[in-house]
Amino acid sequence: MTADLVQHCTEFGSLEAYLSGYAITGARLATLRVPARILLSADDPIIPAGDLDSLAPSEQLRVVRTRYGGHCGFVEYLDGPSFADRYMLDEFEQIEHASGEAGFRR
Numbered sequence: 001m002t003a004d005l006v007q008h009c010t011e012f013g014s015l016e017a018y019l020s021g022y023a024i025t026g027a028r029l030a031t032l033r034v035p036a037r038i039l040l041s042a043d044d045p046i047i048p049a050g051d052l053d054s055l056a057p058s059e060q061l062r063v064v065r066t067r068y069g070g071h072c073g074f075v076e077y078l079d080g081p082s083f084a085d086r087y088m089l090d091e092f093e094q095i096e097h098a099s100g101e102a103g104f105r106r
Contacts, residue, residue: 041069
């Protein structure tokens, strides 16, 4: 399905070119200069959690794995923030406190 969508709905020449455009494998993250986080779940049907074991190591990168969450999931309630929303807010607040700057609002 993705190959058909790429072929008919994008300007990418191939599925491989499309996937390479956002791939984070290999050494792509080795030179991170800012803190980065990857939040993924063990039950993601699209991105196998084990694939991230082969990422290039970086002092700036932290991978957070959860048991459940699915692909773009982490939804707990239909009318409230998701686990991913709360996780990212927490991460930004930690960065804010570490830098001594105020400015993040809820």
